[in-house]
Amino acid sequence: MTLFALTKTQEAGGQIALAAILGVVGFFLLLPRPRGRFVPGGIAALIGSAAVFGAMVYSTFGNPASDVVGSVLFWLFSAGALIFGTVLVVQRNPARGAIAFAFVILSTCGLFLLLAAPFLMAATIIIYAGAIIVTFLFVLMLSHAEGPSDENDRSREPLSGGFAGFAFVGLVLFTLYQTSLAHLPNDGGKDKEQHTPHLPMAVLTPEERQTLANAVVKLDEAEKALDGDIGSHTARDERIVAFDKAFTLALNDLSDVVGGPYTFGPSPQAGTSPAQTAQIRDGSLHQRLFVKKPTTPQAKLYREDQQALEAIERAARIRGLSEGTFKKVEDNLQRDTPDVSAAKAEVRKLRDEVVILHGMGQLPARNVANLGFILYADHLLAVELAGTLLLVATIGAVAVAHRKGVTQ
Amino acid sequence: MNITLWHFLAVAAALFGIGLVGFLTRRNLITMFLCAEMMLQGVAINFVAFARYHGNLHGQVFVLFILAVAACEAGVALALFLSLYRRRRSLDTSDWQELRELGVPPTVDTEPLEVVKEEPLPTLTPAGARPQPTAEEVARV
Numbered sequence: 086m087t088l089f090a091l092t093k094t095q096e097a098g099g100q101i102a103l104a105a106i107l108g109v110v111g112f113f114l115l116l117p118r119p120r121g122r123f124v125p126g127g128i129a130a131l132i133g134s135a136a137v138f139g140a141m142v143y144s145t146f147g148n149p150a151s152d153v154v155g156s157v158l159f160w161l162f163s164a165g166a167l168i169f170g171t172v173l174v175v176q177r178n179p180a181r182g183a184i185a186f187a188f189v190i191l192s193t194c195g196l197f198l199l200l201a202a203p204f205l206m207a208a209t210i211i212i213y214a215g216a217i218i219v220t221f222l223f224v225l226m227l228s229h230a231e232g233p234s235d236e237n238d239r240s241r242e243p244l245s246g247g248f249a250g251f252a253f254v255g256l257v258l259f260t261l262y263q264t265s266l267a268h269l270p271n272d273g274g275k276d277k278e279q280h281t282p283h284l285p286m287a288v289l290t291p292e293e294r295q296t297l298a299n300a301v302v303k304l305d306e307a308e309k310a311l312d313g314d315i316g317s318h319t320a321r322d323e324r325i326v327a328f329d330k331a332f333t334l335a336l337n338d339l340s341d342v343v344g345g346p347y348t349f350g351p352s353p354q355a356g357t358s359p360a361q362t363a364q365i366r367d368g369s370l371h372q373r374l375f376v377k378k379p380t381t382p383q384a385k386l387y388r389e390d391q392q393a394l395e396a397i398e399r400a401a402r403i404r405g406l407s408e409g410t411f412k413k414v415e416d417n418l419q420r421d422t423p424d425v426s427a428a429k430a431e432v433r434k435l436r437d438e439v440v441i442l443h444g445m446g447q448l449p450a451r452n453v454a455n456l457g458f459i460l461y462a463d464h465l466l467a468v469e470l471a472g473t474l475l476l477v478a479t480i481g482a483v484a485v486a487h488r489k490g491v492t493q
Numbered sequence: 494m495n496i497t498l499w500h501f502l503a504v505a506a507a508l509f510g511i512g513l514v515g516f517l518t519r520r521n522l523i524t525m526f527l528c529a530e531m532m533l534q535g536v537a538i539n540f541v542a543f544a545r546y547h548g549n550l551h552g553q554v555f556v557l558f559i560l561a562v563a564a565c566e567a568g569v570a571l572a573l574f575l576s577l578y579r580r581r582r583s584l585d586t587s588d589w590q591e592l593r594e595l596g597v598p599p600t601v602d603t604e605p606l607e608v609v610k611e612e613p614l615p616t617l618t619p620a621g622a623r624p625q626p627t628a629e630e631v632a633r634v
Contacts, residue, residue, distance in 0.1 A: 170512065179523045196501065228521070233607060234583075236583060265499050452550075467554075477565075478564075
């Protein structure tokens with residue numbers, strides 16, 4: 086193995102170069118030409134290129150396998166976009182090329198949906214559906230169907246053209262590879278988990294989401310503990326003890342994420358550092374998101390947007406609610422006429438808040454409203470420019486297509 | 494580990510590259526136009542992916558502007574195709590290669606296009622004798 090002891094950079098560079106060269110060969114063999122077109126070989130080379138490309142993405146940026154539905158859709162749409170893009174480039178018939186382009190657009194729209202951009206998905210489909218139909222009309226109007234023609238059956242410089250494109254892709258991928266590892270400590274790739282590329286911090290990490298989900302289940306159990314006989318005082322005390330037990334478990338989970346005034350678990354050790362005390366008081370969410378100013382290099386991608394502020398606010402609300410809920414339930418049950426449904430409603434209120442925090446996404450849910458707000462609040466000049474550009478293009482198109490000196 | 498920003502960036506780069514290959518090598522104006530649109534789609538995926546991972550919507554707003562520019566481009570480009578087609582009766586870009594840079598040799602297509610041999614349409618063998626035109630039959634169309 087010592088013969089092949091490459092550094093990680095050389096390995097990635099080699100993979101990218103191999104994928105690019107296979108891509109060049111594939112496109113060279115597939116592009117329309119009078120002679121020398123070898124379709125099976127070209128398809129094989131392109132499949133090899135795609136396999137090496139996928140392996141490189143997999144080994145460098147990680148396997149997206151934990152989110153099964155998302156990753157299946159991602160691979161489906163991205164493969165669709167790339168395959169139909171290839172078909173568009175190597176297809177002789179421009180009408181079939183337009184169909185392949187329609188599928189490229191559909192796949193891209195799928196990727197837009199995965200990236201939480203539903204309005205853009207709809208807008209792209211509507212606009213490009215019109216564009217493709219018009220293109221079709223032009224193909225029918227302008228291209229001669231009969232026989233081979235210069236424009237459809239010849240390519241300009243298939244080899245160097247393919248090389249230019251794939252050299253570009255290879256360089257971009259290599260830059261991505263280096264950028265994704267630039268911030269990491271050079272420990273020789275020992276810890277795979279640490280080598281995941283750095284991204285802006287999430288509103289909720291997967292662990293926090295899991296903890297919140299557990300807290301919701303435990304709150305349900307606490308609510309169930311209130312059911313039963315509350316006729317006598319002993320029975321009520323039993324209910325309160327059972328509720329206390331379940332509710333404390335739920336608060337243990339909650340305080341990990343949103344923090345609490347005191348810990349419900351083992352009391353903090355004498356040697357607890359101030360940072361750990363703050364962690365116990367504020368919870369991991371507040372600790373992570375509430376950064377006044379980036380101080381360490383790790384805090385470079387901190388959040389100060391509306392979404393993060395809302396998450397902090399909601400966490401504070403849950404903290405406040407969780408302090409009062411137990412007291413209210415206990416008071417309620419110890420009254421002369423206990424109202425179990427009111428007590429349950431208190432627990433349910435807390436539970437609903439936790440569920441909303443658990444479901445909080447990365448982006449605002451009201452995509453269109455927020456898009457419109459940003460468009461007219463932050464980019465008003467650009468909107469005006471785009472409108473002017475559309476007007477100029479309309480006039481320009483009429484002027485260019487106008488038949489001079491011909492009277493109807 | 495989930496799908497990261499880098500997965501989307503890699504796909505977008507590949508889409509852009511394929512479009513670039515098509516734009517550089519194809520000679521049909523309409524196919525070149527579609528390839529340019531595909532490159533725009535690659536850029537749009539980049540913008541939306543960055544918007545997603547920065548947790549704001551500015552990237553999506555830029556894709557809206559890309560859509561507007563793409564619409565303008567489509568309008569002007571198709572009008573240009575129409576007027577170019579009127580002059581040369583072809584969509585081949587090489588018909589316009591006198592517009593090339595000074596000192597660059599012209600491209601000459603040396604290889605002949607393969608001729609598609611079409612099967613002749615099936616005919617029936619005539620049955621019986623061919624009718625002879627007669628004198629009183631003046632006009633037989």
